[in-house]
Amino acid sequence: MRPPVVDLDGVAKTYGDVAALADAHLTVRRGEMLAIVGPSGSGKSTMLNIMGTLARPTAGTVRIDGHAVDDLSDRELSALRARTIGFVFQSFHLAGGVPALDAVADGLLYSGLPRGDRRRLAEAALRRVGLGPRLYSEPHQLSGGEKQRVAIARAVVGDPPLLLADEPTGALDSRSGAVVMELLHELHGAGTTVVVITHDRDIAESLPREVRIKDGRIEHDSAALRQEAVAR
Amino acid sequence: MSTLTPPQPAPSPAPEPSPARRPKPARLSLADVIRTGGSGLRSRPMRVFLSALGIAIGIAAMIGVVGISTSSQEELSRKLAALGTNLLTAEPGQSFTGEQAHLPDDAVRMARAVPEMESVSAIGKTDAKVYRNDRVPPQETGGLSVYAARTDLPDTVGIEVTGGRWLNAANTKYPAVVLGSRTAQQLGIDEAGPDAQVWLGDRWFTVIGLLAPNELAPELDSAALVGWPAAERELGFDGYPTTVYTRAEEAAVTDVQEILGATVNPESPNEVEVSRPSDALAAKQATDDALSGLLLGLGAVALLVGGVGVANTMVISVLERRAEIGLRRSLGATRGQIRTQFLCESLLLSALGGVGGVALGIAVTTGYAGYQGWPTVVPLWAMAGGVGATLIIGGLAGFYPAVRAARLPPTEALAAA
Ligand SMILES: Nc1ncnc2c1ncn2[C@@H]1O[C@H](COP(=O)(O)OP(=O)(O)OP(=O)(O)O)[C@@H](O)[C@H]1O
Ligand SMILES: [Mg+2]
Numbered sequence: 001m002r003p004p005v006v007d008l009d010g011v012a013k014t015y016g017d018v019a020a021l022a023d024a025h026l027t028v029r030r031g032e033m034l035a036i037v038g039p040s041g042s043g044k045s046t047m048l049n050i051m052g053t054l055a056r057p058t059a060g061t062v063r064i065d066g067h068a069v070d071d072l073s074d075r076e077l078s079a080l081r082a083r084t085i086g087f088v089f090q091s092f093h094l095a096g097g098v099p100a101l102d103a104v105a106d107g108l109l110y111s112g113l114p115r116g117d118r119r120r121l122a123e124a125a126l127r128r129v130g131l132g133p134r135l136y137s138e139p140h141q142l143s144g145g146e147k148q149r150v151a152i153a154r155a156v157v158g159d160p161p162l163l164l165a166d167e168p169t170g171a172l173d174s175r176s177g178a179v180v181m182e183l184l185h186e187l188h189g190a191g192t193t194v195v196v197i198t199h200d201r202d203i204a205e206s207l208p209r210e211v212r213i214k215d216g217r218i219e220h221d222s223a224a225l226r227q228e229a230v231a232r
Numbered sequence: 233m234s235t236l237t238p239p240q241p242a243p244s245p246a247p248e249p250s251p252a253r254r255p256k257p258a259r260l261s262l263a264d265v266i267r268t269g270g271s272g273l274r275s276r277p278m279r280v281f282l283s284a285l286g287i288a289i290g291i292a293a294m295i296g297v298v299g300i301s302t303s304s305q306e307e308l309s310r311k312l313a314a315l316g317t318n319l320l321t322a323e324p325g326q327s328f329t330g331e332q333a334h335l336p337d338d339a340v341r342m343a344r345a346v347p348e349m350e351s352v353s354a355i356g357k358t359d360a361k362v363y364r365n366d367r368v369p370p371q372e373t374g375g376l377s378v379y380a381a382r383t384d385l386p387d388t389v390g391i392e393v394t395g396g397r398w399l400n401a402a403n404t405k406y407p408a409v410v411l412g413s414r415t416a417q418q419l420g421i422d423e424a425g426p427d428a429q430v431w432l433g434d435r436w437f438t439v440i441g442l443l444a445p446n447e448l449a450p451e452l453d454s455a456a457l458v459g460w461p462a463a464e465r466e467l468g469f470d471g472y473p474t475t476v477y478t479r480a481e482e483a484a485v486t487d488v489q490e491i492l493g494a495t496v497n498p499e500s501p502n503e504v505e506v507s508r509p510s511d512a513l514a515a516k517q518a519t520d521d522a523l524s525g526l527l528l529g530l531g532a533v534a535l536l537v538g539g540v541g542v543a544n545t546m547v548i549s550v551l552e553r554r555a556e557i558g559l560r561r562s563l564g565a566t567r568g569q570i571r572t573q574f575l576c577e578s579l580l581l582s583a584l585g586g587v588g589g590v591a592l593g594i595a596v597t598t599g600y601a602g603y604q605g606w607p608t609v610v611p612l613w614a615m616a617g618g619v620g621a622t623l624i625i626g627g628l629a630g631f632y633p634a635v636r637a638a639r640l641p642p643t644e645a646l647a648a649a
Contacts, residue, residue, distance in 0.1 A: 054643050075257050078564050078566040079257040091555075
């Protein structure tokens with residue numbers, strides 16, 4: 001079996017007396033693609049932030065690519081993110097006035113690569129998401145779908161083993177959303193582990209694995225069901 | 233896999249992933265630090281310009297004050313170099329009983345006996361007055377005085393004759409007069425010559441020469457100078473010198489200054505006032521120091537206000553760019569790298585103001601010095617100090633916003649979008 005990239009064991013996150021996430025057990029192995037689906041406020045983003053080491057859990061242990069997050073300092077977590085995790089957000093996070101090539105190259109700014117290499121890889125990543133002709137376009141010259149493709153290029157420019165996408169199609173119409181999902185499937189096909197958060201059941205059902213979450217608890221995991229089925 | 237090379241080879245797949253090496257953040261190169269710091273400025277040019285302007289005005293004021301005062305010092309030292317600092321004058325002061333004393337009539341001869349003396353001359357004030365013509369009422373003297381002058385006066389004082397001739401052995405016997413620059417202007421005399429006549433001591437005198445203004449002997453500017461014999465004969469002059477001008481060897485000036493009183497009036501040296509006109513000239517320049525201090529203080533206040541402006545800009549910048557901070561944290565920036573980015577942005581912002589301020593200060597100095605006819609001198613230390621001060625201000629102004637930016641939790645920052 002492939003090694004786990006994400007391993008949550010009894011993870012909980014509380015904000016005051018709000019339990020955003022409770023007793024979550026989840027293992028994501030290298031090369032998997034899964035959806036985390038649930039209604040608004042169910043704790044999806046909380047779970048993604050914990051997987052992405054942007055937030056620490058209140059209880060439980062988190063292992064990312066073999067590293068126990070508890071053992072790492074804030075600096076070391078930053079370095080882990082720089083190398084291991086790519087993020088895609090609903091709101092693109094592209095700075096105005098910055099050409100696509102520079103925005104994508106910034107995805108490698110904290111990796112230690114020299115600038116020439118960063119730009120070369122950025123160009124390759126933009127070609128990979130089909131934006132070869134738009135290297136020098138600024139965000140205001142791009143459609144929503146194109147912006148999200150730039151953001152995806154930025155997330156995968158360093159070829160991280162883990163790609164976390166929080167509602168990547170949330171701000172897009174269905175056509176652009178479909179293009180973005182197709183792209184994520186391609187990246188998965190090329191070996192990247194992809195975790196997609198969505199509240200769109202159709203999208204969730206189209207992915208190989210579906211984790212349903214409600215009120216901070218995992219109530220359904222298609223992989224676990226399959227394993228049980230195999231066991232029976 | 234893909235065509236892309238990962239920045240670091242992924243750990244080789246193993247059934248139980250061995251505890252991987254602890255991840256270590258990469259350092260940003262200096263160029264990347266500056267580029268990243270500058271990126272925040274490029275997107276808000278107007279705000280950057282205005283905050284930098286605040287700093288620039290403060291620095292320009294200070295550079296201007298220092299530059300203008302240095303330029304005027306330079307002008308003074310050039311002037312003194314041209315005029316010489318070895319001119320000493322001796323004048324009668326008050327006698328012991330409080331009456332106006334007078335110098336002995338052989339004061340010039342005695343001064344000349346000092347070995348370090350290069351030249352000696354004198355003028356003697358007469359009671360006569362000079363007028364444009366014979367119809368001017370006698371009380372309207374215009375502050376002009378008539379002096380008897382020795383023929384060697386220009387050599388000693390260094391005064392220049394701009395038109396006509398100076399008094400000489402031949403013309404001193406005749407009613408001939410040489411006018412100081414202000415005197416000539418006041419009497420309406422533009423040119424020396426037989427046609428230029430002034431009414432002096434109840435008779436007409438011919439103006440044979442005009443003098444250039446002289447800053448070491450400003451009393452000559454408002455003087456009318458006649459030959460010593462003519463003054464005694466025509467104007468009832470008593471023959472006592474009222475100012476003895478001496479030039480001593482440069483190295484011996486202070487020694488000569490001490491003995492000059494006793495030399496020209498051995499009997500009552502206390503009744504002699506000895507002075508060094510170049511000192512007075514330098515002192516006059518020094519009285520501007522109070523004003524310079526005030527302007528310097530104003531410059532410092534402007535600089536402080538500029539610094540507060542930069543701090544304000546940086547605080548707003550951090551608030552506005554929380555989403556960017558969150559994104560950078562998600563891309564792997566450490567807290568330290570976020571702090572460095574905003575500190576660098578603040579330093580760049582104020583350095584921009586500092587460089588602009590130095591340029592503006594030089595322009596102000598050049599303009600003012602040019603207008604005054606002075607050489608332009610802006611000391612290097614002032615320019616370096618100006619830029620250095622702005623860097624300190626930028627560091628102070630950016631410190632708190634940078635720390636706040638770095639402390640922002642990544643999830644909170646991302647949620648700000
Ligand atoms: N910083 C916070 N402080 C307090 N409560 C929080 C914070 N972040 C999240 N929560 C709470 O935790 C719960 C889960 O939030 P989360 O953002 O994970 O939901 P979500 O599933 O991503 O919802 P959505 O689909 O609307 O994005 C919510 O009840 C939310 O109010
Ligand atoms: Mg969410």
